[in-house]
Amino acid sequence: MSRSQLAGAQAVISIPRRETSLQGRMELNQEMARRVLTTSPIPMKTKLLHQIGLSLYNTSHGFHEEEVKRKLEQFPGGSVDLQKEDSGIGILTLNNPSKMNAFSGVMMLQLLEKVIELENWTEGKGLIVRGAKNTFSSGSDLNAVKELGTPEDGMAVCMFMQNTLTRFMRLPLISVALVQGRALGGGAEVTTACDFRLMTTESEIRFVHKEMGIIPSWGGTARLVEIIGSRQALKVLSGALKLDSKKALQIGVVEEVLQSSDETECLREAQEWLQQFIKGPPEVIRALKKSVSSGKELCLEEALQTERDLLGTVWGGPANLEAIARKGKFNK
Structure with missing residues (x-):
């Protein structure tokens, strides 16, 4: 996240002070996370959900x-x-x-x-x-x-x-x-x-x-x-x-x-x-699984953007070009 995005997020999540009980802290953290997700640009939300190695919980949730x-x-x-x-x-x-x-x-x-x-x-x-x-x-x-x-x-x-x-x-x-x-x-x-x-x-x-x-x-x-x-x-x-x-x-x-x-x-x-599910090159199978995961976890607009980005990793790639060449032989 850039400094300007971080500053914007901090401004957005200005929340009234609550009591510092465990329940209060949990509610505060949930509200902060909700506001960041609902006000952040779509690519940022997608990154939050699908970045490799990203944990659901961290120290802000009391998880060490x-x-x-x-x-x-x-x-x-x-x-x-x-x-x-x-x-x-x-x-x-x-x-x-x-x-x-x-x-x-x-x-x-x-x-x-x-x-x-x-x-x-x-x-x-x-x-x-x-x-x-x-x-x-x-x-x-x-x-x-x-x-x-x-x-x-x-x-x-x-x-x-x-x-x-x-x-x-x-x-x-x-x-x-x-x-x-x-x-x-x-x-x-x-x-x-x-x-x-x-x-x-x-x-x-x-x-x-x-x-x-x-x-x-x-x-x-x-x-x-x-x-x-x-x-x-x-x-x-x-x-x-x-x-x-x-x-x-x-x-x-x-x-x-x-x-x-x-x-x-x-x-x-x-x-x-x-x-039966894994016939084909790894980059295509892996992109397919990522696309399905996005469709399951993200809203439609975010999932469509993720699908677009994943397509960019395989369109014009070796598997794609080989398939086009192979199909072309049958069209002659």
């Missing part, structure tokens, strides 16, 4: 990322592994099988590291997220949950994971969650951050948060509503609707139920399924 990282480092166990194939497909594996691939604090940190790596993988086109040893993920490691028991700790982890999964969702890669076994709690929320979901026959997705006396906190509610609508989401989140593979397919949570339940074979099936 380095402090949260230091707390999460205290809870080791498991790993988040990334394998990048020559085909342009990445395979992200949640690997903590002794605890049904529950997220330890260290795994949460590693997930962010892998997202940053994927943001910079220019040859990438697609991504499969799965769990090790025939199960997806049971959510958060309860050892960490017990130790991070204060509302302040809960809010901090919430903001950390919302930041991470929003960046994941905005990756310029077409992503699919491969659900084997159970995806519970936070694991179920992770599946909603993917563009698509596939399940094996005996698998299930369960938002068990209500049973734990909480609600989804990694962005799962908002994303589930977008996927299946508010009425169906309310049924699922309340536990009234159980998502086995048959019901999940019926209401549109998943795209397909795979034939095999074998770990190696269903991964092969998922890779074959994903291939």
